[in-house]
Amino acid sequence: MSLRSDLAVIAGHVAEGSRVLDVGCGDGALMAALRDDRGCDARGLEIDAGNVASAVARGLSVIQGDADVDLAGYPDRSFDYAILSQTLQTARAPDVVLDHLLRIGRRAFVSFPNFAQWRVRLSLLWGGRMPVTRQLPESWFDTPNIHHVTIDDFREHLKERGVTVEGAWFLSGDRQRSSAAANLLAQHAVFLLRR
Structure with a gap:
């Protein structure tokens, strides 16, 4: 089974044999790939x-829980990587969730849809309505996305909090883009972070 493009980037950059916590793991596709391909x-x-x-x-070890509530119970540095893929924008307190990720994991991967991408902007400009796209398939009233983050917003947030960016990947579909104009052109972003 092939992974979603942001998950493939993450899977390709997790060190073999690592201890990983996948927060908002969905059906476990990334976890299965990390277990089977990276040990x-x-x-x-x-x-x-x-x-x-x-x-x-x-056969995966997954518990039901809410990132906004349940991350506080995990010990500091209990994982090599804490991963939050396509979940940041659904958290009630994304800044607190990010702080927990950076506390729990030695490093953290965060991926999210870029709400400043040109198709989103164009939909708002010309249609005056919240976009429904392949990357954002739900209508405004049915979406789990409650915080509309952009790449530039996230970069500024990291800078203000003194978080180190070890890697960043910007995606349009399955294709990687350079960081130049990523806020305008990329549909998704993946960041590798540490404190």
Whole structure:
């Protein structure tokens, strides 16, 4: 099974044999790839019971929980990597969730849809409506996205908090883009962070 493009970037940069916590792990696709291809000890936290059941059926160690509430119980530096893929924008307190990731993991991967991408801007400018795209398929009233973060917003947030960026990848579909004009052109971003 092939991974979503942001998950493939993450999987390709996690060191073999690492201890990994995947927060908002969905059905466990990334965890399974890390376990099977990289020999990682992968654990997951997922809010949706159906996704938890799917992940457990794959033989993965996943518990049901909410990133906004349950990360506080994890010990400092208990994982080599803490991963938050396409979940930051759904958290009630994304800044607190990010702080927990950087506390729990020696490094943290964060990926999110870029709400400043030109198609999103154009949809708002010309249509005057919130966009519905392949990357953002839900209507405004049905979306789990409650914080509309852009690449530039995230970079500024990291700078203000003194977080070190070890790597950044900007994606349009399955294609990587350079960091030049990423805020305008990239549909998704992946950051590798540490304190």
